[in-house]
Amino acid sequence: MSELRQLIGTRIRAMRNAKGLTQQKLADIAGLDYRYIGALERGERNFSIDTLEKVLIALNVSISELMYLEDLRDSEETTNDRQKAIDEFIAATSNLTKEQIQIIQRINHELFGIF
Template sequence: MSELRQLIGTRIRAMRNAKGLTQQKLADIAGLDYRYIGALERGERNFSIDTLEKVLLALDVSINELTIVTGDDQDSVRQSAIDEFILNTSKLNNEHMKVIQKINSEIFRLI
């Protein structure tokens, strides 16, 4: 089994779970079979760029967000926080995002 395929599958599963989606719901949104999503998440299936694009669109994430790979427990906690942030901000408009950006900057200025 390809290590890259396994890493991508693991990230897809993590992002699906972070968004509260079942494999069936993700499959429905992406226009794929839920068994295919399961095999994709387990790294068992080769997939085309077109299929990956369908999954990313269904998850509403970019390729950049998908390819962040964790290496240790600290990275895992960091990645989980990033995934949660992406989920919580995914539907905000630009004005709200600017407010969050200011709050974030202020927090890190104080740390």
């Protein structure tokens, strides 16, 4: 099994979960079969770029958001927690306007100024 295919499948599952979607719902939005989504998430399917594009559109994420990788110097637990927080943030902000995102950025800067 391809390590890259496994990584992409794992990230698709994480993004789907962060958005609160079932495999069936993601499949419906993407125009794919739910069994295909399951196989994709497990890294069992050798998918095309067109299929990946359908999934990204259905998740409303970019390829860079999907492929975001953490620094390997962190512990696995820290990396997983950080990745989950990032995925939830991407899911929560995916439908916001530019102005709303700018407000969140200002709040974020203020919060990190406290630390």
